[in-house]
Amino acid sequence: MVAAFFDVDGTLTATNVLMPLNWFMKAHLPKWRYWAWSFKLAFWLPIYFVADKIDRQIFVRIFFRQYFGLDAKKVKDWHKEQFEKVTKSLIFAEALEQVRWHQRQEHRIVLVTGGADFIVEPLADWLNADLLASKLEEVGGKFTGKLIGEILVGDGKAKALKDHASKNNIDLKASYAYGDSVSDAPMLACVGNPVAVNPDRRLRQIATEKGWKIVRWR
Template sequence: MDDSRTTDATPVAVPPDTDAPTAAFFDLDKTIIATSSATAFSRPFMAGGLLTRRSVIRTAYAQLLYLAGGADEAQTERLRAQLSRMVTGWDVAQVSSIVAETLHESIDPAVYAEAVALIEEHHEAGRDVVIVSASGSEIVEPIAAVLGADHVIATRMAVLDGLYTGEIDFYAYGENKATAIRELAAERGYDLAASYAYSDSITDVPMLETVGHGFAVNADRALRRVAVERGWGLLTFSRPVALLSLVRPSTRSVVVATVAVAAGCALAVWLVRRARRRAA
């Protein structure tokens, strides 16, 4: 284990001492990546005509508050409300196409090397890796695929006729994350007492409480205090790098091909829908 990665003596990613399946649950923003996944695609969304320059500035300001603050409930709710208003009327297929095409450009430089190494350690220990994020599934799922995650828990936006309505079907936040983790554990047979969870946010205390091994990553004062009280591990991730630089050569081509196929499929769906609307 890389001792510089942790400030706590609790073992990280050790082999399970149970015959039941186990999992490692990772928050995404500021835990695996050093930014907000929901706003990382602002520039390509603007280039695709989904965002105006003014809305990009508002989104960047919301992200600045999110990153500078402790990501408390009020800050996260403001960002959620801003993003919900912003995506109303967007074409789902177009969003998926843009995310797939610009994934490495938007996310690669912000991935923590320590997080990628830890994900690999958990896989080697025989655990499933689950990404749990309040960002939308259309954004989280491609990122999770590149990271090699086995499952995703993410916010699901309401869709009507291929367009976002601005309503939310499931908001993966706070206690909702913990509920979704328990539901997935029941479905997959995970032993949660032998499972792991990682997050930077005080709002994810319910998620960290759900497993037997909770870790606070780059914790602010509030989360650090709770982590010390609960006996959770404290980790520091500080090396954002390009994801492809950490992927083995044997799997790099698979990663690139997966993203390319996803981009092609999403673009085809969007073009068909656009042609139908013009013909209507």
């Protein structure tokens, strides 16, 4: 079986990990509380930026603490609604065309993301795709802000991809992978057809050195 593995933020969609939380807070907090939360988030942004440059796993662990105490069901239900209202319109046209091309070839579509599973599930369902994503711990119906298990970033993505391929008899040499960040490089290196999509500077350098295909999706 041949598969096509897609990163999500910046590859399939014009989104980033901060956007879904910001949308949720803006929709559910009184205006003054939203602005107070935004001010607090602005304080954290430089820390997130530095953490991301050092190790994206560190950034992901720190960032998802922002979900501490939020009602898990409310957040999940809202993201399902948000997909139809907003997120679907943020899918890159070229990305969707590529997904549909793979489906016509009867390739298995797999989304691989460091984002939380409940954020990406509506997209995966709509695309009829498998989903490999990070998971947030829940206690008493509330998010604790802690991630469960492997964080799907860097080598974690590559490991999840290989495990999924092994369980589903996927031929990695014949398969495809798409990513936009240097943290996606280990995942791209797992397949015979790696594609750097809207690559950051470091991924572009790696892709150029290795002869990987580079594309721009908008």
